Amino acid sequence: MTTGESFTPVADIGEFGLIERVQQRLTAGTSTDLLTGIGDDAAVYRVADGKVHIVTTDALIEGVHFDRTFVPMRHLGFKALAVNVSDIVAMNGTPRFATIALGLPHNISVEMAEAFYDGLDEAATLYGVTIIGGDMTASQRLVISVTVIGEAPEERVVRRSGARPGDLICVSGDLGSSFAGLKVLLDQKKRMEREGDAFKPALDDFPYVIRRHLRPAARLDLVRGWEQAGVRPNALIDISDGLASELHHLCKQSGTGALVHAATIPIDLETRHVADQVGEDVDTFALFGGEDYELLFALSEDDLERLPSDSFTVIGHFTPPDEGIQLKTPEGGTIPLDAQGYAHFGG
Amino acid sequence: MTTGESFTPVADIGEFGLIERVQQRLTAGTSTDLLTGIGDDAAVYRVADGKVHIVTTDALIEGVHFDRTFVPMRHLGFKALAVNVSDIVAMNGTPRFATIALGLPHNISVEMAEAFYDGLDEAATLYGVTIIGGDMTASQRLVISVTVIGEAPEERVVRRSGARPGDLICVSGDLGSSFAGLKVLLDQKKRMEREGDAFKPALDDFPYVIRRHLRPAARLDLVRGWEQAGVRPNALIDISDGLASELHHLCKQSGTGALVHAATIPIDLETRHVADQVGEDVDTFALFGGEDYELLFALSEDDLERLPSDSFTVIGHFTPPDEGIQLKTPEGGTIPLDAQGYAHFGG
Numbered sequence: 263m264t265t266g267e268s269f270t271p272v273a274d275i276g277e278f279g280l281i282e283r284v285q286q287r288l289t290a291g292t293s294t295d296l297l298t299g300i301g302d303d304a305a306v307y308r309v310a311d312g313k314v315h316i317v318t319t320d321a322l323i324e325g326v327h328f329d330r331t332f333v334p335m336r337h338l339g340f341k342a343l344a345v346n347v348s349d350i351v352a353m354n355g356t357p358r359f360a361t362i363a364l365g366l367p368h369n370i371s372v373e374m375a376e377a378f379y380d381g382l383d384e385a386a387t388l389y390g391v392t393i394i395g396g397d398m399t400a401s402q403r404l405v406i407s408v409t410v411i412g413e414a415p416e417e418r419v420v421r422r423s424g425a426r427p428g429d430l431i432c433v434s435g436d437l438g439s440s441f442a443g444l445k446v447l448l449d450q451k452k453r454m455e456r457e458g459d460a461f462k463p464a465l466d467d468f469p470y471v472i473r474r475h476l477r478p479a480a481r482l483d484l485v486r487g488w489e490q491a492g493v494r495p496n497a498l499i500d501i502s503d504g505l506a507s508e509l510h511h512l513c514k515q516s517g518t519g520a521l522v523h524a525a526t527i528p529i530d531l532e533t534r535h536v537a538d539q540v541g542e543d544v545d546t547f548a549l550f551g552g553e554d555y556e557l558l559f560a561l562s563e564d565d566l567e568r569l570p571s572d573s574f575t576v577i578g579h580f581t582p583p584d585e586g587i588q589l590k591t592p593e594g595g596t597i598p599l600d601a602q603g604y605a606h607f608g609g
Numbered sequence: 610m611t612t613g614e615s616f617t618p619v620a621d622i623g624e625f626g627l628i629e630r631v632q633q634r635l636t637a638g639t640s641t642d643l644l645t646g647i648g649d650d651a652a653v654y655r656v657a658d659g660k661v662h663i664v665t666t667d668a669l670i671e672g673v674h675f676d677r678t679f680v681p682m683r684h685l686g687f688k689a690l691a692v693n694v695s696d697i698v699a700m701n702g703t704p705r706f707a708t709i710a711l712g713l714p715h716n717i718s719v720e721m722a723e724a725f726y727d728g729l730d731e732a733a734t735l736y737g738v739t740i741i742g743g744d745m746t747a748s749q750r751l752v753i754s755v756t757v758i759g760e761a762p763e764e765r766v767v768r769r770s771g772a773r774p775g776d777l778i779c780v781s782g783d784l785g786s787s788f789a790g791l792k793v794l795l796d797q798k799k800r801m802e803r804e805g806d807a808f809k810p811a812l813d814d815f816p817y818v819i820r821r822h823l824r825p826a827a828r829l830d831l832v833r834g835w836e837q838a839g840v841r842p843n844a845l846i847d848i849s850d851g852l853a854s855e856l857h858h859l860c861k862q863s864g865t866g867a868l869v870h871a872a873t874i875p876i877d878l879e880t881r882h883v884a885d886q887v888g889e890d891v892d893t894f895a896l897f898g899g900e901d902y903e904l905l906f907a908l909s910e911d912d913l914e915r916l917p918s919d920s921f922t923v924i925g926h927f928t929p930p931d932e933g934i935q936l937k938t939p940e941g942g943t944i945p946l947d948a949q950g951y952a953h954f955g956g
Binding site: 268269273274280283284299307313318325327359361365368370380383386392393394397398399 | 617618620621624628634635636637638642647652674709711712718723730733737740741745748750752
């Protein structure tokens, strides 16, 4: 029962292209309670006077987002919730509730499902989330789809669109470490396949980057710190697809340019060691490596002194839109910073 | 990196057994705003004084829940939203917002994704839902996970647990037709595989049951009718896994028995024709066939006259728990009605 329709591969237009295309098919009227729909880290709708809820959904699919060979189920459960909490955090919200849809293949045991839920529970406890429902079904591969509902006072919500020229570009934590961890794990897997039964995992040299990849943290602590300090960033996004890609989103939606000083990008020493070992440029890890789940935000210069300086790093500033998105290299030159991040589609 | 853990196949304990097991792993504190968690059709939490939100998640996985050979993408989009709306309806709520997570294999084109969204949009328009976000990613098989958020005044919510002995057992629409539609489609598929290029689909003999399977409707009209009539059922569930299975849920959670008169179960003539053609008992379709998405509810006898009689059928009454769940056959005998419904796991 095929049709004579044309067949455009999704890879031809990419994930973002496809999202734009299908969005145009949605003609149903929009609720007046909806404040932010598709196109930010999460959707925002009003539930009472001055109070909004924030909702996000992310799916993790075996063989696409993770490799069960080296991802323990407990870490996977933690990560599945944490990456969704990160999207609530990226709107300056507090997570409240979560639902979990699981597709379980035959080679997942009851004990493995329990370990997954132990990890979920660990993240739920850490981030104050109540798991309120879900769905479980058979599947060919392990499929995890999590929805998190958060809340915020309406005036505290921060979108991608509020950066202004002159605002400081800030990031939390360090960048590129999750990608470095993935590199180490992939290298170990290759060795395991080559060496067979003689293989002994050697993961102790890089504990930090491996943990960053397997069990990333959502930076809810920053949201709490901003509230305590009475500070509200002007624009905010979480770094799931790499700094360069997320900065492009902020600039596009805010209508600004940006200048980033490469030398100021926070990179952990262990990340540098991994880059050295595999003979790659560590700046590539930091700019284009995904899944750090740190926060990228625009801060008014006046707010700088109101925040503890150890909670983030200033890596540049937003500029007028005609100046583009530029990277100042350690050598002093300035080059355009492409968005090219980590993409699951097409490659 | 395997472990020495024991391996209990999920099929050994079944879907409901697994849900019970993993629920015990959730130790994180529960929000005081949560009114109903895991174990009903949807979760309920308070968002403002006297106002609750209702949330549900359901995943549809290719090869488990549907066969792309005979399910048009547009119908699939409609169904993915409708079955989730049905869970909101099953709490006596009104759907408001939805998020969609899609895992797309390489053999899904942009045009097919658009057709899927056209179907989603059709259901969104019909049920008054705004699609506010989602996630799209690559996948080996087509994976669809939908979350719907609905709302209700707190005192209108109906749970599975409120049936009392003496209440009438009521169902909307007719039962077994979706299963009959599936039978027709599976039969056509078998012929297609046998006849190859010579195959011509013959779907015109059974248009109603095929549509019931491919494009089921959520019975939001009943929720609206009850509100207009000032009636609130005592217990409510949607029939996704078959009448017998859902009745067992209602009785277990309400602490009642039930007596169903087989002869009163509403069955469409086309469903009877399909059962005749395949030489099976049509009562089996109605009792154990899944995916009708009609409503099963407990009604106080006093409320019977306040509702239009063409909107539902009385098929029996709830009894004291020690009388068990019984089926009165057309011949006048009474037999225990097993829960054995449609299950994706193991059986």
